[in-house]
Amino acid sequence: MTSSTPALVSGTGIGQGVAIGVVARMSDPLPPPADSPSTRTQADEAERARTSLRIVARELESRGQAAGGAARDVLEAQAMMAEDPMLSEAIDEALAAGKTAERAVFEAFASFRDQLAAMGGYLGERAADLDDVSQRVIADLGGVPAPGVPSPEHPFVLVARDLAPADTAMLDLDKVLGLVTSDGGPTSHTAILAREKSIVAVVGATDATGLADGTVVILDAASGTVIANPTDQQKADAERRIAERQAAAVAPVTPGALADGTAIPLLANLGSSAGAQAAADAGAEGVGLFRTEFLFLDAGGTAPTIEQQREHYLRLLQAFPGKKVVVRVLDAGADKPLQFLNDAHEENPALGLRGLRALRASEDILREQLTALAQADAATQAELWVMAPMVSTVEETGYFVGLARECGIRTAGVMVEVPSAALLADRVLGRADFASIGTNDLTQYTLAADRMLGSVAALQDPWHPAVLRLVGEVGAAGAAVGKPVGICGEAAADPLLAVVLVGLGATSLSMSTPALTDVRASLLNYTIDEARQLAEIALAADGAAESRAAVAAAALSMKEA
Incomplete structure (x- = not known):
């Protein structure tokens, strides 16, 4: 795309940011050896391989310590990959066959x-x-630099096939205005780290491979588009939106509310x-989803003790x-295998x-986690709620709530990620204290589209009316029995979809910290009646794209009225 004609590239936007800049492309991967x-002995080649694996592992750990946060967890996991015993065995087998290191x-x-x-799922994304x-x-x-991020003297928009966690974690945010990848999805490590660093990003943009170095582009994460060679009017509109977001970012932080209070x-x-602390500073009114997986993944071959967890x-x-x-509580299993829980192939x-x-x-692992949580709750002033993932039946709901009560948990709920739980939400909420809808998995299971599989990525869209109808079922059930219904999937971070979710009965929204500002500002534009009107419009559409477009048009009319 080197001509001056405007061209549009579509993908999945991360966040709601906008950026304007010139393209700098990531260097191509090294060719296969x-x-x-x-020509060396097997012992020499083995020593070379072990040395390089060790050097890379230590480098990844060092980068992780420097980056901190989620990046540290991701890079430490990569360092463990470099020294995985099973990989070492496979390398030794190849060396025994006379291969080079x-x-x-x-x-x-x-x-x-x-x-x-x-395997797909969590592990598929780790490939x-x-x-x-x-x-x-x-x-x-080989004694050559690893492929990495370019370093021009000017600010730029980075375009890559995908971006390694080690590179994403160390991006110079004074230079990198935005990020575009042709691969990856909304739950890839690139997307996760882009959210944490508030980088304007569009991932899974297949046609991004055609963006040439030096091309001026506009990244619009809200619409998931990249405009190459934009017109002066498009640039002016983008600059206006950038200024509006900057003003919103420094505005006083207020509790989340609609226009009618x-x-x-x-x-x-x-x-x-x-x-x-960063979430609290950004105005988070609490935590709607605390994932405990990294605590267990970091523990190695055994589960962390009650004391360590507490x-x-x-x-x-x-x-x-x-x-x-x-x-x-721990959301692990065959797609996130843990030796002490379940590492059987499925x-x-x-x-x-x-x-x-x-x-x-x-059950002993679950009991220990619930016990540690109850002990921590007793020693602090926070209001602890605990929920179980992947609940698909009313019986499972009763089992978890009963065990949680036995272990000292006062407020126990379930995640609604499976259509069966949504369709029986009235009975599920008859036993649970609350429900939290995980829109990522609910979308996956509703549309039979693996959330990690690029070939069906277009179906992984929470705007789909089928998904929204299930959300509405849970919202209605919550209202009928007087139980809270939260949203903790990525859908809550979409400012306009957040309004629709509230219209469907969501009583709270949970998202990545950088999304709080945009969602807070969006909610203030609509009353509860308008949110319900937008929800009805979304449900009346035939597909995700139609739903999004119809709601966007109606929302614009409401603002202009």
């Missing part, structure tokens, strides 16, 4: 990458991380206690005195032994 016999590393990592990609580690090790073996608490999604939960709860903190892990199902099969 030649598959020729080694470079080729042995390439083949071993490629084999594991293909296995992860085939790209393996590619990055492989490239870094091969570059070290209807309170809609805005909460934060967190993956570790390290992000709690200290972690204490740090989180102490950051929100007097405020609601919703903790999700053909379709998204439909397998995960979430509450896996915990129920290892």
Whole structure:
């Protein structure tokens, strides 16, 4: 796309930001090492491979410590990949066949990458991380720089096939105005870290490969588009929106509410206690989803003790005195295997032994987590709520709530991520204290579209009326029995969709910290009656694109009236 004619590239926007800049492309990956016999001894090649694997692991750990936050967790996980015993065994097998260290590393990592990609789910999304580690090790073996972020003297929009966590974590935000990738999805590590750093990003933009160096582009994360060679009018509109967002960012922080004063608490999604203070500073009125997976993944081959867990939960709860903190118990299983929980291979892990199902099969782990949470709750002033993931039946709801009460948890609820739970929401909420809708998985299961699979990414859209109808079922059930219904999936971070979700009965919204400002500002434009009108318009559409377009047009009319 080197001509001066405006061109549009579409993908998935991360956040609501807008950026204008010139393209700088990521360097291409290293070519596969030649598959020729080694001229060294097997022992020499083995030592070369071990040395480079160790060097890369330490470099990733160092970058993680420097970056902090979620980046640290991601990079430490990558460092563990570099020294994984199973990968080392595969490398040794290739070396025994006479391969060079470079080729042995390439083949071993490629084999594991293909296995992860085939599994889908959480591990499918980690396949790209393996590619990055492989490239870094091969570059070290060859004595050449690993492919990385360009460093022009001017600010730029970075365009890449995908961006490794190590690169995303260390981006110079004074230079990088925005990020466009042709691969990846809204739950990739690139997207996760872009949200944490408030980087304007559009991921999964397949046609981005045609964006040439030096091309002027507008990134519009709200619409998930990249405009190449924009007109003067398009530039002016983008600059106006950038200025409006900057003004909103420095405006006084107020509780989430609609234009008529209807309170809609805005909460934060967190993956570790390290992000709690930043969320509180950004105006989060509590935590709507605290993921506990990293605490368990970091523990290695055994589950963390009650004492270790309690200290972690204490740090989180102490950051929100007097405020609601919703903790999700361990959401792991076949797609996020843990040796001490369930690491058995499954053909379709998204439909397998995960979430509450896996915990129920290892109830001692669930009991210990609930006990640690209850102890932390007793020692702090926060309002602790605890919920179970992947609940699909009324019986499972009763099991979890009963066990939570037995362990000292005062407020116990469930996540609604499976259509069966949404359709029986009145009975589920008859037993649970609250429900929280995970729109990412609910969309996946409703539309039978793997959320990690690029070929069906277009179906992974929470604007779809089928998904929204299920949200409405839960909202109506909550209103009927007087139980809260929150939203903690990525849909809550979409400012306009957030209004629709409130119109469908959501009583609180939880999102990544950077999204709070945009959603807060959006809610203030509509009354509860207008939110319900927009919800009805969304439900009347035939598909996700039609739903989004119809609501956008109606919302514009409301503002102009």
